[in-house]
Amino acid sequence: MHDSEGEGMSMATADSFMMNDLPDIDPEHFGHDSDAVALTDPTLDIDGDGILDSVSFQSGDAMIVATDMDGDGTADNVTMVHEDGEYEAWEFHRGEDGQPHWEQTDQGALGQD
Numbered sequence: 049m050h051d052s053e054g055e056g057m058s059m060a061t062a063d064s065f066m067m068n069d070l071p072d073i074d075p076e077h078f079g080h081d082s083d084a085v086a087l088t089d090p091t092l093d094i095d096g097d098g099i100l101d102s103v104s105f106q107s108g109d110a111m112i113v114a115t116d117m118d119g120d121g122t123a124d125n126v127t128m129v130h131e132d133g134e135y136e137a138w139e140f141h142r143g144e145d146g147q148p149h150w151e152q153t154d155q156g157a158l159g160q161d
């Protein structure tokens with residue numbers, strides 16, 4: 049099942065939730081000092097290159113999309129959309145000391161002017 053078509057990346061998992069190894073993300077407490085997020089079982093191909101790179105799942109009141117851009121098994125981008133439309137995007141970095149940290153790259157609210 050590796051050659052699945054690259055279409056339908058928007059709502060692909062809405063009714064096909066499976067018990068995969070989901071990244072350990074707590075949307076309520078996620079932040080700059082959060083640890084690296086393991087992404088071992090991607091199910092979505094966000095950039096359409098034919099390689100699965102992302103997972104999308106519900107956690108608490110938030111919908112989370114985590115993407116492993118370079119395929120090293122840890123997420124590099126995490127986007128959370130809360131039930132009230134608030135969203136935030138985070139980007140993973142590793143400092144010179146090897147310490148993981150997250151940088152907030154975007155935030156806002158959906159469905160508003």
Ligand SMILES: [Ca+2]
Pocket residue numbers: 092093094095096097098099100101
């Ligand atoms: Ca991909």
Ligand SMILES: [Ca+2]
Pocket residue numbers: 116117118119120121122123124
């Ligand atoms: Ca990565």
